[in-house]
Amino acid sequence: MENIKLTFKFSKKIKIVLGSLILFGLIALAYGILNFSSEKVWSALVLNSVNFVTISLGATFFIAIHIITQSGWHVSLQRIPEAISMYLPIGAIILILMIFGINHVYHWTHEIHHDPVISGKEAYLNIPFFVIRLVIYLSVWTLLTLKLRKLSKNSDIDDGLKFYNKSRTYAALFLVFFAISIVIFAWDWLMSIEAHWFSTLFGWYVMAGVIVKSFALIIIVLAILRSLGYFEFITTDNIHDLARYLFSFGIFWMYLWFSQFMLIWYANLPEETFYFVKRVENYKFLFLLNVVLNFAIPFLVLIVRKFRRILWIVTSMAVIVFMGQWVDQYLMIFPGSMKEVQSIGFFDIGLTIGFFGLFLWVVLKSLTKANLLPENHPYLNESFHYKNI
């Protein structure tokens, strides 16, 4: 255990790399503002801020679900999702800034009195209530995330069991609130882009996507840290379990995606089908790519047990799933907010790279603020010694 690095050093070299990623994103943003309509720029900003906020939220979900189930396998890598969840306050501020652009993305904000369908939904879809809801769930998410992180950090200096028992209450509160609020979040930020359309499954489908992409990001961050020489103590069985999560939640996502699609396709009601008609006709390639990236490739690769235990294969699957979820989010937002058919270019990808740089900066920064191993955690030993079948 002597050679293992237990604290993370945020070296200048990494800072320069991440800084240039952020700069790249800013250049892409400037390029977008100069070349494209405000609708496109704001849509891309909404896409990325929603994407990364929900990823850090999913990391808190990861921590909370393992506290509440009293599981021990994840303890040696617990500081990674904790660090990812620390992006939440910053992501929340960025998401609040998106309110200035909602006129450009959400057509219900300005068509409310000319459109009988939207004015029928006015009691829910109006800007003040939208902002109130946003502030409520962002603040509860942030408070519970910070609380869980603080309890975990405190366990480093004091008795671990005491803080662990305390954190169970907050984890339970978070999970209940998360399950309800993520659905409302999905209605507000993603479904209301197509304000005429509705799908009762939409919230769960978004939730499945949120969970799978935050698990993918945990694997990606783990792989980055491994390549920098940290987290050498992660066992093959830990990687195996993370890969299983990626595999099983990928299937769960596919199940919900297909359930939503098939019921709408079968019932064939015009007020529901137009959502898919738009996407299949104008974005056929992305529509199929979505299923291939999110389900077909990871399913066929991760079904092999041997592959689930090899970090680079699992990481490349995580990258594919992350891209797939990005495409999924793109298909939720762009066909709704833009009248003309769009194509993905330098601007969309560059902006995401910039956001990713910022995200990783915050994650690595918060990794430095605590030990890489929660040494007083009551289940720490289990995570080194258990074996997977």
Next chain:
Amino acid sequence: MEISGYYDREANLLDAVKKLRENNISIKDVFSPYPVHGLDLAMGLKRSWLPKAAFVGGAIGAISGFGLQAWVFTRAYPINIGGKPFLSVPSFIPVTFECAILFAALSIVLAYLFKSNLGAGADNKIYDERATDDHFVVVLDASNFVHNDAEKIKMKLEETGALDIKYHN
């Protein structure tokens, strides 16, 4: 000829299996009333091929489920349902999925019964009734042994805490 040793504790059993293997005494089989953790590792068993049987069964199920529907709805008995095309893939997916699950599950059951020589008409030797209640049985194949070997093995079994040792013909 076979020699069987009887144990009443998991720890003793695992210990005995390890010791016998260290002494190059090959174990024919171990019988236990319930699954013992780590026993397969101690016995040096290979990984089970049941997952592969499940995958093959599932793939056959998916293909035949899809094929059946495609054949029925395009060749055998085409019906216009809700104005959809005869070969409408989304509506075939649920049945395809269920067939994949059904075939995978059944193929595991059959492969398991085949591999462990269970099922109808199987004739398995019961070494001792206690193996179905509260004892663990280690069975060694002794057909190639000379007299001295059997004595040595008997000693080894006693060393590892066997409560009882039996010879079978």
